[in-house]
Amino acid sequence: MTRPLAVFDIDGTLVDSRASIFRASCEAAQVLGLAEPSYDRVRQIVGLSLDKALHVLEPGLTMAELAEFVAAFQASFRAMYEAGHEEPLYPGVMDTLRRLKRDGWRLSLATGQNRRGVTRNLARPEWSALFLSSHCAADGPGKPDPAMLLAAMAACGADAASTVMIGDTSHDILMARNAGVHPLGVGWGFHTHEEQVAAGAQHVAVDCPDLEAALDRFASTAIAA
Template sequence: MKLVIFDVDGTLVDSQNMIVAAQHRAFAAVGLEPPTRERALSIVGLSLVEAFTVLVGPEGPVENLVRVYKEAFGTLRADPANAEPLFPGALACLQALRQRDEVLLGIATGKSRRGVNRLLEHEGWHGHFATIQTADDAPSKPHPGMILQAMAEVGADAMDTVMIGDSSYDMAMACAAGVLPIGVSWGFQPVASLVAAGARHIVASYPELDTALDHFLAQPSPSAA
């Protein structure tokens, strides 16, 4: 079996506007100047405590920022005018992979378990993923814990596992876990950051990702040797 793990924000889902808006509300609530859009998106992928620690430092009002951010994000999501669309081609890619008998799908995300459950409910994806690792289940990226737990949960070997993400944290996590890191260029971080963090391949669209995954899936499993 091959395990194909996806990041969520910036890889499957275009949530950037919601993330930036919620950050702005959080910073306003504690009387701080919000980060630039580029800076705000640069920490997507980290768990919230780690993300705000990067933005304001360990001595900053991290707990208050996390609390207000969660509240703001929930309020924004409840407004039908705010959307978190899938990136073009994401749904077709997942559907095609689900048809392959040798493939198991996984998620590794800095989102909370509750946030992932909302996504699964909204997209009708319950039962699609054999393993789901969130900020509630393992240390924050780039620690390899999410991938290591995912592989242990489904019995996959590192050589049979690929991590797909849009951030340097995803790529560094994959390298630390010994799995194949594939970076996507449509997310929230520059391609150069992904390459520097160890991305083996960079794809610019879901059709390109389909091709890269076809090549990966065609490789014989070392466990079958």
């Protein structure tokens, strides 16, 4: 029997990092003497690798200025965590992950975070036992390139027909399509329902029960195939 693989994005999908990412973007802009970006501009870049994301946010920066921008963003995040900050999980996330694991799903992560961020998240209770592999922008090309999803499938022994990518941005959906896997969106993160559908999402879940129902439908199709 085919055991389906669910590959999850982190920011905006499992973890509510909206406030911290916006704060770090604004504080980094202040360091460079730039105008603070609006939340709407910041939310569009989430999911991309950090250097690419900040280049999209401020395309007029020189390479040296971009490096300073990246460093300032990272410094803001470090300060938040050193002060004890931790992003909360979205409601129902742990119950959904536990249920999928119990039902025989293989679980993996594919995120625009760097390896430090992934390690920090895998230190959450139960996470290291839930996920078979984790893949991030530091490993190679970031979203929407399919590299992370291809690596996840290789690591977990899955093929495209049995794999679903769950994310909250058009970057996740495009990565899924580029890898030939099922693209599934969630409506509680950074990109809107309409933006994800326009990118090719097969469904955009409104909450975790809706997400589980969509995954059940996918699993029944994958097992039948």
